[in-house]
Amino acid sequence: MNRKVSVYRLEHFNAAHRLHNPEWSNAENERIFGKCNNPNYHGHNYNLEVKVTGLINSDTGYVIDIKILSDIIKEHVLDAFDHKNLNLDVPEFKNLNPTAENIAVVIHDKLEKALNTDSLTLKIRLYETERNYVEYPGE
Amino acid sequence: MNRKVSVYRLEHFNAAHRLHNPEWSNAENERIFGKCNNPNYHGHNYNLEVKVTGLINSDTGYVIDIKILSDIIKEHVLDAFDHKNLNLDVPEFKNLNPTAENIAVVIHDKLEKALNTDSLTLKIRLYETERNYVEYPGE
Amino acid sequence: MNRKVSVYRLEHFNAAHRLHNPEWSNAENERIFGKCNNPNYHGHNYNLEVKVTGLINSDTGYVIDIKILSDIIKEHVLDAFDHKNLNLDVPEFKNLNPTAENIAVVIHDKLEKALNTDSLTLKIRLYETERNYVEYPGE
Amino acid sequence: MNRKVSVYRLEHFNAAHRLHNPEWSNAENERIFGKCNNPNYHGHNYNLEVKVTGLINSDTGYVIDIKILSDIIKEHVLDAFDHKNLNLDVPEFKNLNPTAENIAVVIHDKLEKALNTDSLTLKIRLYETERNYVEYPGE
Amino acid sequence: MNRKVSVYRLEHFNAAHRLHNPEWSNAENERIFGKCNNPNYHGHNYNLEVKVTGLINSDTGYVIDIKILSDIIKEHVLDAFDHKNLNLDVPEFKNLNPTAENIAVVIHDKLEKALNTDSLTLKIRLYETERNYVEYPGE
Amino acid sequence: MNRKVSVYRLEHFNAAHRLHNPEWSNAENERIFGKCNNPNYHGHNYNLEVKVTGLINSDTGYVIDIKILSDIIKEHVLDAFDHKNLNLDVPEFKNLNPTAENIAVVIHDKLEKALNTDSLTLKIRLYETERNYVEYPGE
Numbered sequence: 001m002n003r004k005v006s007v008y009r010l011e012h013f014n015a016a017h018r019l020h021n022p023e024w025s026n027a028e029n030e031r032i033f034g035k036c037n038n039p040n041y042h043g044h045n046y047n048l049e050v051k052v053t054g055l056i057n058s059d060t061g062y063v064i065d066i067k068i069l070s071d072i073i074k075e076h077v078l079d080a081f082d083h084k085n086l087n088l089d090v091p092e093f094k095n096l097n098p099t100a101e102n103i104a105v106v107i108h109d110k111l112e113k114a115l116n117t118d119s120l121t122l123k124i125r126l127y128e129t130e131r132n133y134v135e136y137p138g139e
Numbered sequence: 140m141n142r143k144v145s146v147y148r149l150e151h152f153n154a155a156h157r158l159h160n161p162e163w164s165n166a167e168n169e170r171i172f173g174k175c176n177n178p179n180y181h182g183h184n185y186n187l188e189v190k191v192t193g194l195i196n197s198d199t200g201y202v203i204d205i206k207i208l209s210d211i212i213k214e215h216v217l218d219a220f221d222h223k224n225l226n227l228d229v230p231e232f233k234n235l236n237p238t239a240e241n242i243a244v245v246i247h248d249k250l251e252k253a254l255n256t257d258s259l260t261l262k263i264r265l266y267e268t269e270r271n272y273v274e275y276p277g278e
Numbered sequence: 279m280n281r282k283v284s285v286y287r288l289e290h291f292n293a294a295h296r297l298h299n300p301e302w303s304n305a306e307n308e309r310i311f312g313k314c315n316n317p318n319y320h321g322h323n324y325n326l327e328v329k330v331t332g333l334i335n336s337d338t339g340y341v342i343d344i345k346i347l348s349d350i351i352k353e354h355v356l357d358a359f360d361h362k363n364l365n366l367d368v369p370e371f372k373n374l375n376p377t378a379e380n381i382a383v384v385i386h387d388k389l390e391k392a393l394n395t396d397s398l399t400l401k402i403r404l405y406e407t408e409r410n411y412v413e414y415p416g417e
Numbered sequence: 418m419n420r421k422v423s424v425y426r427l428e429h430f431n432a433a434h435r436l437h438n439p440e441w442s443n444a445e446n447e448r449i450f451g452k453c454n455n456p457n458y459h460g461h462n463y464n465l466e467v468k469v470t471g472l473i474n475s476d477t478g479y480v481i482d483i484k485i486l487s488d489i490i491k492e493h494v495l496d497a498f499d500h501k502n503l504n505l506d507v508p509e510f511k512n513l514n515p516t517a518e519n520i521a522v523v524i525h526d527k528l529e530k531a532l533n534t535d536s537l538t539l540k541i542r543l544y545e546t547e548r549n550y551v552e553y554p555g556e
Numbered sequence: 557m558n559r560k561v562s563v564y565r566l567e568h569f570n571a572a573h574r575l576h577n578p579e580w581s582n583a584e585n586e587r588i589f590g591k592c593n594n595p596n597y598h599g600h601n602y603n604l605e606v607k608v609t610g611l612i613n614s615d616t617g618y619v620i621d622i623k624i625l626s627d628i629i630k631e632h633v634l635d636a637f638d639h640k641n642l643n644l645d646v647p648e649f650k651n652l653n654p655t656a657e658n659i660a661v662v663i664h665d666k667l668e669k670a671l672n673t674d675s676l677t678l679k680i681r682l683y684e685t686e687r688n689y690v691e692y693p694g695e
Numbered sequence: 696m697n698r699k700v701s702v703y704r705l706e707h708f709n710a711a712h713r714l715h716n717p718e719w720s721n722a723e724n725e726r727i728f729g730k731c732n733n734p735n736y737h738g739h740n741y742n743l744e745v746k747v748t749g750l751i752n753s754d755t756g757y758v759i760d761i762k763i764l765s766d767i768i769k770e771h772v773l774d775a776f777d778h779k780n781l782n783l784d785v786p787e788f789k790n791l792n793p794t795a796e797n798i799a800v801v802i803h804d805k806l807e808k809a810l811n812t813d814s815l816t817l818k819i820r821l822y823e824t825e826r827n828y829v830e831y832p833g834e
Contacts, residue, residue: 005522460709
């Protein structure tokens, strides 16, 4: 069969972060980011859903071996983000506010580079809490 | 970054309702709507997922402040629907059958009016139960 | 093996209800029960967890055939409660306020009578919402 | 209202399966499919999400009566797959590797044939575990 | 009815923390606490389940008004812990390692003092992740 | 603090199985076990919750290092059961019907032996599906 199917893998990491714009006053940061601006950080259990779309390989029946996908996510995202302080420990957020939106974009770009193929497309969903989540289709 | 991202907020309300078409006989209503036609109403815990899509604001890192989105949903949907009888207490369903499909459309139109912007698009998913849900993309 | 094990079955029903004490004034009912006192009712998706504890039968490996348990719950609880108005349609709540606590006790007593055995003990958990639930161990 | 809405129904089946390509050596099968190649089979609780998109019928307020959709899924998918060995008991997988991708495509094609209408479109999501799932939009 | 029933309320807070014993060397802390010892902190979405057991009040049908219980949890736990750094911002953990076990005990003792009654018993369950959680029955 | 706390770890395995009593006729097996008696097996995603109760260690703040608990479960349960056919591949079920009840007892006894301590008590909960699960407290 020559069918286009999407494969999803759900992964998980824990991290501390703080929302802050260094070009604003403390009062403005507090007004815009509220509790999320706490200078001592707070944290989340992030659930990360990676969606990879492509044609089914007729030999394996796979779009992508989900074990390989999981290994790529582990190497390029979890090892860099899990049990870390996003603001202090992760270079991508040295000058970028680690909102859920920006984290999803950074993860997308890291995985797109790691997958390194035109035959698969990538979409990222990131759950910051069970009630707040974002999605970046990379378009 | 000039990236288009979707932000999701999950909210919740409880309500009673009854499915009924007043232009049909009772027998026809019972035949079509079954247990959902009970004249004394039944009820649900509705889970409401609101998806807002737009560009990331480079100052905040937000597509939309999810606290503001949550407040808009509370004012325009939850205060009107929560702990209510949809057929009797909610004007929009005086002459419209409160199926999950119609509830999703009504919520979409209320929120689109409240957001009042061309730079954000809106999609509604409404869970009537864990196994039955609907989605309205407003297109 | 002569081991005591608990078997759990999760079932589901939808119902409308209203919290109200007829011996109180409307103002007092509103003060105590708030939105739950809405005269036109509201509703819930109730998740019901039934726990049955007993010895493993060495012929079947079962404490109780969970298909039989499910049928008993269906006959004695779901057929009576599902898609009903608890206040108006269910005799047990004609003079008993249908709080989650009281619903759990009523379900326990109906199932204990239906099981009709000293060799099994029964515990009821009832989820009114994902965040509010009660448990009655029948002791 | 003349609105296009999607209706979702979540169903469930349990099955055993084995991933295997008969044109490969045992060593190659083990290398590619790992634990999933166990000759004695392993198994899953599959969660199946069926999405049907169409216009709301103004008489019923439904896109499709979800009870009818559920009956169609039961007749054409659950009765064929539930508590079965996909490799041995399901004809579609006699010569097709029962990966999640291929199962989703087979389910899609069976349901599309059963629905037999141009006015509804169909999308299948199949959860093999909570962390691994696939989606087939039938395009 | 004079029945003893348990009422559960599920609440949620986000926090940063670090596991560390100041009487140990850095090497020993790293050996015992691993990634959880990161000096820049990491974080979690904590789900908190509070179980209150007592007799049903025959006037209300409640063991405790769950709105009042929720307000007590908010005042005594969420306002103190949510969007905080447990090590730096919460006095109870100045000299107490904020493991899930210790957090549960601290929450129990704060709520027991706030409830201030012999007629209700209290049990705390704290989810640090979906796969790791603890329970403290206060006995 | 000298407090008794329970620590929970949730793990997961997939397996095939068949319910069958070799001392019964095929007809009797079919009558009692129904679809679960399929000679070609069916399967499940089993969720395993291990509860360990003991005193908090004042040096670590742990009852047990949950990483160590997870490793013990992996070595003694997951490596033996995951992606296996319980009837054919797991010695404990050669002459024992692999019902959820019996699987829970076997897991309990394996883990109790592995933990090998009087200072911790053990309780097992095993989810065969989201709606059917069992619990064995080892008493």
